Amino acid sequence: MDLNSIEKDARGTMAKSVDYLKSELKGVRTGRATPSLIEFVKVEAYGSESELRSLAMVQAPEPTQLLVKPFDPGTVQDIIKGIEKAGLGLNPQADGKTVRISIPPLSGDRRKELIGSVKQMGEQAKVAVRNARRDANKHIDQLGKDKNNALSEDDIKQAKDGVQDLLKKHESQIDELVADKSKQIEEV
Secondary structure (H helix, E strand, C coil), rough: CCCHHHHHHHHHHHHHHHHHHHHHHHHHCCCCCCHCCCCCCCCCCEEEEEEHCCCCCEEECCEEEEEEECCHHHHHHHHHHHHCCCCCEEECCCEECCEEEEECCCCHHHHHHHHHHHHHHHHHHHHHHHHHHHHHHHHHHHHHHCCCCCHHHHHHHHHHHHHHHHHHHHHHHHHHHHHHHHHHHHCC
């Protein structure tokens, strides 16, 4: 393994952590109805567990309402059970061949809880990014100790500085994502 591949691996791992955080934040409820709120809910249908988006189309016809149109109308009750089990505090109602979900406004306490959980998700993403830095630094140190590689102390320091710059860049992205989501949650 050379310095370029170590940095490339660290960059990839850090980017995956940020992407995972983005997908997790999509499922956090804000004061507005968005399809991404329930698209990833697991639904038990046809003898296996699937994401809601693979079983139905989700729309937001109004800012306070979601409409779920199952591809197979026979899965309406399974979809309702899945949404109730997800623990999002939503009350889905069967409406013929569709499911309607009214999104109640968030209370002040619930907003604080959600902001806290968003910050916790951000911290978990930062831990993952820092672990990638630690692993990269460990590999750089091993390269420095290897007799077959002629790495100077300056090369090692420069490589570690590059990894640290990657860390700072990804941590600032995480902070930005958390701040944006917190702002969305606080909006009434």
